[in-house]
Amino acid sequence: MPTPVPQGLVPKTTDFADRIRANFKTQSAMTTFGIEMLDVVAGHTRLEMLANDRVLQQQGFVHGGVIAAAMDSACGYAALSLAAADREVLTIEYKVSFIAPAIGERYEFEGQVIKPGRTISFTEGTAFAINGGERKLVATLNASMAIVAAPDA
Amino acid sequence: MPTPVPQGLVPKTTDFADRIRANFKTQSAMTTFGIEMLDVVAGHTRLEMLANDRVLQQQGFVHGGVIAAAMDSACGYAALSLAAADREVLTIEYKVSFIAPAIGERYEFEGQVIKPGRTISFTEGTAFAINGGERKLVATLNASMAIVAAPDA
Amino acid sequence: MPTPVPQGLVPKTTDFADRIRANFKTQSAMTTFGIEMLDVVAGHTRLEMLANDRVLQQQGFVHGGVIAAAMDSACGYAALSLAAADREVLTIEYKVSFIAPAIGERYEFEGQVIKPGRTISFTEGTAFAINGGERKLVATLNASMAIVAAPDA
Amino acid sequence: MPTPVPQGLVPKTTDFADRIRANFKTQSAMTTFGIEMLDVVAGHTRLEMLANDRVLQQQGFVHGGVIAAAMDSACGYAALSLAAADREVLTIEYKVSFIAPAIGERYEFEGQVIKPGRTISFTEGTAFAINGGERKLVATLNASMAIVAAPDA
Numbered sequence: 001m002p003t004p005v006p007q008g009l010v011p012k013t014t015d016f017a018d019r020i021r022a023n024f025k026t027q028s029a030m031t032t033f034g035i036e037m038l039d040v041v042a043g044h045t046r047l048e049m050l051a052n053d054r055v056l057q058q059q060g061f062v063h064g065g066v067i068a069a070a071m072d073s074a075c076g077y078a079a080l081s082l083a084a085a086d087r088e089v090l091t092i093e094y095k096v097s098f099i100a101p102a103i104g105e106r107y108e109f110e111g112q113v114i115k116p117g118r119t120i121s122f123t124e125g126t127a128f129a130i131n132g133g134e135r136k137l138v139a140t141l142n143a144s145m146a147i148v149a150a151p152d153a
Numbered sequence: 154m155p156t157p158v159p160q161g162l163v164p165k166t167t168d169f170a171d172r173i174r175a176n177f178k179t180q181s182a183m184t185t186f187g188i189e190m191l192d193v194v195a196g197h198t199r200l201e202m203l204a205n206d207r208v209l210q211q212q213g214f215v216h217g218g219v220i221a222a223a224m225d226s227a228c229g230y231a232a233l234s235l236a237a238a239d240r241e242v243l244t245i246e247y248k249v250s251f252i253a254p255a256i257g258e259r260y261e262f263e264g265q266v267i268k269p270g271r272t273i274s275f276t277e278g279t280a281f282a283i284n285g286g287e288r289k290l291v292a293t294l295n296a297s298m299a300i301v302a303a304p305d306a
Numbered sequence: 307m308p309t310p311v312p313q314g315l316v317p318k319t320t321d322f323a324d325r326i327r328a329n330f331k332t333q334s335a336m337t338t339f340g341i342e343m344l345d346v347v348a349g350h351t352r353l354e355m356l357a358n359d360r361v362l363q364q365q366g367f368v369h370g371g372v373i374a375a376a377m378d379s380a381c382g383y384a385a386l387s388l389a390a391a392d393r394e395v396l397t398i399e400y401k402v403s404f405i406a407p408a409i410g411e412r413y414e415f416e417g418q419v420i421k422p423g424r425t426i427s428f429t430e431g432t433a434f435a436i437n438g439g440e441r442k443l444v445a446t447l448n449a450s451m452a453i454v455a456a457p458d459a
Numbered sequence: 460m461p462t463p464v465p466q467g468l469v470p471k472t473t474d475f476a477d478r479i480r481a482n483f484k485t486q487s488a489m490t491t492f493g494i495e496m497l498d499v500v501a502g503h504t505r506l507e508m509l510a511n512d513r514v515l516q517q518q519g520f521v522h523g524g525v526i527a528a529a530m531d532s533a534c535g536y537a538a539l540s541l542a543a544a545d546r547e548v549l550t551i552e553y554k555v556s557f558i559a560p561a562i563g564e565r566y567e568f569e570g571q572v573i574k575p576g577r578t579i580s581f582t583e584g585t586a587f588a589i590n591g592g593e594r595k596l597v598a599t600l601n602a603s604m605a606i607v608a609a610p611d612a
Contacts, residue, residue, distance in 0.1 A: 003309065023211050026211040027209065028207055029216035054181055054185045055185065058176050058177075058179040059304075063183075063226075065222015065223070065226070068221055068222070069218015090251070092603050093250040094248070095247070095401040096221075099420065099421045119605075124446075137309070137421070140428075140448065245426060252573065272452075273452065275558055279462055293581075333516050335524065338491060359487055361488050362488060363486050364485040369486065369488035371531050374555075375525060399555060399556040400527075401555075402527075403551070
């Protein structure tokens, strides 16, 4: 496999999943896109978007920027799941590769921490289009995340 | 300057601006974000978004994915402006760097072709937050674009 | 795992491993770095470099550019392994992330095709520093590769 | 121009150019490639490589990894020129785009700080192949750099 996923990632808080789910609801962009959070575990999250007509490009596929935004959020929350309670996560940069057209009944977006750090975490994201029983990889992302003091910490 | 912009880019069609403006209107994601096209010239486009509450992340800044989507569109249309009439443009990949928080009264997004090609064009994008008279760089993007046969060509 | 590796990648030629090993020997940069090719299978290659003092940066670690060059070559040959006999592979672009300092007795570099294509292939690379029995991830790369007609084809 | 270069970048030290030139000499990879430092000013550096047969890929062009390593070094030193005396610079990640084949009598590599930061600086690099009087853009790079405490500070 291209990138080995670290085993035994240990969160610094016990309530990270609740805090992440609450934080996610404050991102109006995710609501606008119709994206919901499915899973949060230490170092990993999974989001879902049902097909909808607010997020398309000129050919009727999902706009690449929406796909990227979803993977970026998934990766940011994956990094946040391992951070201390008084930290927040800012995306420094990401690269996204568009592997296949994004056309499906629904979409899943996963974010995974590859290397957690005190000040920078490396993450990888994947996007899948799902039609019936088929789950097809449509895009990948890798992002470096800055772990910084939360403004209200 | 980091990347010299090529001079004398020559479009292959005379009606590229009209075709691009029509194509832009079919991207529902751009409408959802409230993004409009300001300028189209050969090898360069400029988009605008007024501040709105549909595109935010948890701190009230514009979501990075929206910023990236806008620059991606600006770059894609910049590439399309130089393509033959029977071609369309697909983003292969892009990298986006988040230089500063995106908070402004309005935003501008520019896309520029750095190296046009028959099958691949290299482009660069910039995003600015504008407050009063100040125009602040908030993000940069660089994207490689595939120039392919349009489905209905 | 972040990126699922496609199963059942089918090469278009039977002699790809021999051609790749011969081609690899013509890259003087690889010889200069002391890099050798270990494995070539369909869609995947593995290179090796023993520690040497020609490839270092100011702190005595292997220079990031050398690490990246090795992963780029591994990925390029992974893409070439699936191409037709009259094709060659050119790197369009790559992103490399430096996960940990590269200091080891020897190094391994893997390249994997994530999505083969007729004109563009997507690949991912990994770099490991090896000390005794420990194999530590030090960098990742992802590259898009253009599949083009070979000049002498 | 795609990315506006900040004006009035102010170095925190007066001897940065001397320290950078001394540091550069300790990178054996640069010596191996035959790369020398031409200019160092606040936020910008320029390197040079004469054509040589130690750095080639299979077609006789300069290996992309060498091009990238040179731009990475140029950008790292550009960031270091603005850092405090007790800091050093580590590359977090970079993306490199290969615009044109690198074939020339000599090559120049420039690094420019786009946004200096206390902990992270954003930089952009360019590579040129020079033949007679022609200076042709062959690659671009953008890198995020971590500004960290020097081990011996």
